[in-house]
């Protein structure tokens with residue numbers, strides 16, 4: 001199991017990562033989401049030990065990765081920016097990576113090449129962005145790593161390929177007990193797929209939680225009451241945001257929504273009350289709004 005504890009990193013004087021703690025689990029998909037430039041790629045590169053670590057510890061199977069770098073042979077990283085050697089093709093790259101990764105499977109590679117319909121003898125540098133991503137993904141899955149880090153891999157894939165991609169990934173995670181961290185801005189895609197999510201902003205993890213639990217914790221209620229609703233009397237329910245659209249009040253809160261309704265009924269004549277479910281994108285916007293992101297006035 002992979003565990004990142006109190007990880008910090010500076011580029012010169014710039015503090016890019018501050019006290020990062022994440023706990024991705026095996027047989028699970030971990031979504032790493034965050035604002036632009038918050039440090040997602042740097043964190044993934046740090047896990048791969050591409051950068052020198054400043055502070056903190058990365059554990060794999062309870063052992064410090066820095067002291068046991070042989071574990072990295074079970075890790076596979078697909079970078080956001082893909083650069084391939086001059087005139088390389090998928091078939092040449094596969095032959096090369098077969099020497100590097102002890103579990104690289106020819107059978108899996110052949111099946112995936114057929115499934116994604118990739119030309120294995122075409123120059124990778126002449127492929128489109130989406131085709132390059134598919135080629136990189138095929139190699140990653142064929143390598144059968146224990147830890148798979150995917151940096152913005154679905155960005156640039158069309159809807160049909162995305163569906164194929166998720167089908168393959170989910171099956172591999174379940175069958176091979178892989179730990180997968182996937183960073184993406186495509187929150188709608190991650191919403192249906194991830195077990196756990198880490199939300200990052202300005203080099204920090206704002207929240208890390210099982211996605212279903214995250215959805216249970218932040219709720220949105222909409223209601224109409226006779227008279228003007230005053231949130232001041234409802235502080236115990238920790239209202240993060242309260243807006244009124246026409247006669248409907250919409251509150252985002254972390255307190256208990258059923259108890260909120262009971263309290264509301266004590267103080268007002270309630271004309272309408274609904275609990276709304278939050279999706280990952282709404283949770284993300286709420287969390288980042290709480291951190292002051294996107295709230296600047298024009």
Ligand SMILES: Nc1ncnc2c1ncn2[C@@H]1O[C@H](COP(=O)(O)OP(=O)(O)OP(=O)(O)O)[C@@H](O)[C@H]1O
Pocket residue numbers: 011014016034035036037038039040041042043
């Ligand atoms: N090698 C480097 N030297 C100095 N600063 C860097 C370096 N790499 C990244 N940065 C800076 O670190 C910050 C985090 O960058 P990073 O690429 O990790 O963010 P990200 O979350 O992946 O961003 P995005 O979602 O926009 O792709 C940015 O401010 C970036 O400019």
